[in-house]
Amino acid sequence: MPPILEVDHLVKKYGDFEAVKGISFTVDEGEIFGLLGPNGAGKTQTISMLTGVIEPTSGTAKIGGYDIHTDMDEVKKINGLVPQDLALYPTLSARSNLNFFGRIYGLGGKELKERVADVLNVVALTERADQAVEKYSGGMKRRVNIAAGLVHQPRLLFLDEPTVGVDPQSRNQIFESVQQLNRERDMSIIYTSHYMEEVELLCNRVAIIDEGEIIALDTIKNLIAMLGGGVIQIGLTQVDETTLAELTALQGVQQASLAPQPTTLPAEDDQEALEPERKHDMVKIECEDSQQALVSLISYLNENDLNISSMEILEPNLESVFLHLTGKKLRE
Numbered sequence: 001m002p003p004i005l006e007v008d009h010l011v012k013k014y015g016d017f018e019a020v021k022g023i024s025f026t027v028d029e030g031e032i033f034g035l036l037g038p039n040g041a042g043k044t045q046t047i048s049m050l051t052g053v054i055e056p057t058s059g060t061a062k063i064g065g066y067d068i069h070t071d072m073d074e075v076k077k078i079n080g081l082v083p084q085d086l087a088l089y090p091t092l093s094a095r096s097n098l099n100f101f102g103r104i105y106g107l108g109g110k111e112l113k114e115r116v117a118d119v120l121n122v123v124a125l126t127e128r129a130d131q132a133v134e135k136y137s138g139g140m141k142r143r144v145n146i147a148a149g150l151v152h153q154p155r156l157l158f159l160d161e162p163t164v165g166v167d168p169q170s171r172n173q174i175f176e177s178v179q180q181l182n183r184e185r186d187m188s189i190i191y192t193s194h195y196m197e198e199v200e201l202l203c204n205r206v207a208i209i210d211e212g213e214i215i216a217l218d219t220i221k222n223l224i225a226m227l228g229g230g231v232i233q234i235g236l237t238q239v240d241e242t243t244l245a246e247l248t249a250l251q252g253v254q255q256a257s258l259a260p261q262p263t264t265l266p267a268e269d270d271q272e273a274l275e276p277e278r279k280h281d282m283v284k285i286e287c288e289d290s291q292q293a294l295v296s297l298i299s300y301l302n303e304n305d306l307n308i309s310s311m312e313i314l315e316p317n318l319e320s321v322f323l324h325l326t327g328k329k330l331r332e
């Protein structure tokens with residue numbers, strides 16, 4: 001079966017700033033595909049180009065075989081978009097809101113009524129459907145938002161951070177709806193988030209996106225396997241080549257290297273981080289066996305009287321994959 005989505009070197013520029021720097025990827029029919037990245041990575045910009053909200057600067061994409069430049073009308077029938085920002089009429093009920101969205105897609109009469117009832121059921125809001133949306137909790141509003149993206153029965157659903165500001169109960173409900181839509185209706189889903197736990201739970205393949213670029217794309221299993229026997233990250237004062245070579249030679253260690261420094265500093269710590277006397281280097285120790293490496297590392301540090309300012313043993317998960325690739329945490 002041909003992929004439901006083929007993205008080909010998509011670029012979005014604002015003046016000299018490149019919000020999306022020529023990304024390419026494909027999503028297979030029936031996949032739940034994750035787009036994982038920190039704030040400002042370019043997730044929403046990418047989705048907006050694929051759904052016709054904004055024009056790409058260059059590059060293109062095909063959805064269900066239709067080109068986004070020439071066949072947007074067809075693309076819009078296939079796509080369902082659940083935007084990051086809520087777009088609901090607060091004084092109207094969930095049902096009236098959904099009727100409104102359905103009519104935009106040309107639905108009416110009995111068909112519209114049935115579709116609306118169905119999507120209310122999918123997001124588990126049937127019982128509260130006739131109450132004004134302004135009386136809903138944040139999580140319930142979010143679920144109406146999701147339902148709105150479903151009324152026209154899309155084959156490919158874009159969910160842009162659907163759990164931000166949502167209570168745990170609604171969050172679980174959203175996960176269930178996503179899995180159910182995928183399993184029972186063969187819906188392909190693009191799920192963006194900066195919560196790696198969500199992506200780990202829901203997705204088979206993930207593109208990790210940072211500063212407008214895809215820096216890794218694979219199954220979660222393969223991405224995690226990239227870390228091998230685990231990673232230990234330590235802060236040391238003034239590390240030189242000799243120290244790195246000695247650390248690399250330790251039992252259980254595969255490679256010690258200086259970790260990339262974060263390119264963006266947390267705003268509140270700007271002053272402190274820029275002070276010249278703070279000379280802690282972050283050393284990334286990739287291990288063959290992290291337990292063995294830890295034992296030899298501690299005796300090495302003792303023997304050489306080295307001061308450590310921090311130590312972190314990275315669990316093999318998507319968060320540590322991201323840290324490994326960028327030197328940054330997903331959530332600062």
Ligand SMILES: Nc1ncnc2c1ncn2[C@@H]1O[C@H](COP(=O)(O)OP(=O)(O)OP(=O)(O)O)[C@@H](O)[C@H]1O
Nearest residue numbers: 014019037038039040041042043044045046084194
């Ligand atoms: N209209 C615009 N003009 C200029 N820059 C923009 C515009 N819209 C977005 N950007 C920039 O593009 C970059 C990517 O933004 P985008 O909204 O895609 O990030 P994101 O990954 O969705 O982040 P978040 O998790 O915060 O939603 C950001 O640096 C943002 O400031």
Ligand SMILES: [Mg+2]
Nearest residue numbers: 043044045084
């Ligand atoms: Mg966004």
